[in-house]
Amino acid sequence: MRSIRRRRRISMTSLVDVIFLLLLFFMLTSTFTRFAEVELTSGGGGTATAETRPLFLQVAPDRLSLNGAPVALEELAEALAADDATAPRPLLVALRGEVTAQRLTDLLVVLRGVPGVQATVLGAS
Structure with a gap:
């Protein structure tokens, strides 16, 4: 006599648990905020007008200087x-x-x- 082997049914419970945990993980680690954009103009060939004299801002890792005078970042707008x-x-x-x-x-x-200021980044030297 031949014994009849019954096939076991695959349980879907553990698969659903894993999918739920993955969904929960990706929802909690995602960011739904919109990042701000900063407009940047790079230096290049252009026409200079003699009417307005440009301001010159030097940026170093630890200090700022506006037209040769040191200034703090918090006081730059003023x-x-x-x-x-x-x-x-x-x-x-x-x-x-x-x-x-x-x-x-x-x-x-x-x-x-700061209204009326058009910043152009020259680059690192």
């Missing part, structure tokens, strides 16, 4: 707003040393809040 220019003023930003991307982003966020 220093630029104190300049009584009605027309948009170009601002040349020169990076010195190993300036981090976070420091440059913090600077550009501050500059975005």
